[in-house]
Amino acid sequence: MLGEFKAFIARGNVLDLAVGVIIGAAFATITKSLTDDLIMPLIGALFGGLDFSSYFVRLGAVPADYAGSLQDYAALKAAGVPLLGFGQFLSVVINFLILAFMVFLLVRFVTRLMPTREEEAAVAAEAADVVLLREIRDAIRARGAPSS
Template identity: 45%
Template sequence: MGFAKEFKEFAVKGNVIDLAVGVIIGGAFGKIVDSLVGDVIMPIVSRIFGGLDFSNYFIPLAGQTATTLAEAKKGGAVFAYGNFITVALNFIILAFVIFLMVKQINRVKHQAPPPAPAAPPEQVVLLREIRDALKSNRT
């Protein structure tokens, strides 16, 4: 029973739940970046460099004569450096976007006003009132 209770406390802690949400959002964000790179950026880069399609740049290692990466992979080992270029570009874009997000969060944190000081305990307030009343009676 102790193990189950300990696991439950661990699983429902805010940190674990926050981490799970972050992983789920990160996975979805990764798909968005994949689509951005594969469907938007790489076609533009391909157009600029004369119609290059990086996804089909490969070196067959098993003697294949295929013209596309998918066909070559069916025939054996392939050194798919074009796919690596695409994935590396995905990483650079993702890292840049995360950098911009963290930079904005830090900027907002530094602009936030400092928290108001906590109110003094009731005893301190009462003692101050008594002190002030005694001072006003003397004069």
């Protein structure tokens, strides 16, 4: 069983997937920082200093022992107050759209670098022609005809 597991792990697809997951997690962290630290503050500044993450609706009572601000989404959430955080959701949606667009650009770039099926078929056909010509040349040489 251990041998089968080693063979499974050593397959290229599994290793490629593992590398993809690790790079994807790092890429998501970069995208989250891009959204939270650069894009959302710019959008907030364009709309008069708005902080989208602070847009929420309280759906329940605040605990009696809560001493923080009633406008602090993170503190209220940590205190267990039920909240409808549509501003935070908007930030996550923008984060997703940026990540999806960046992945689209990456796939588009890699796709342009990779040969198309037609190009691969042309290379294969050319290789087959070269092999055929070599075989003809070798057959002529084997008959004793003078080579050019």
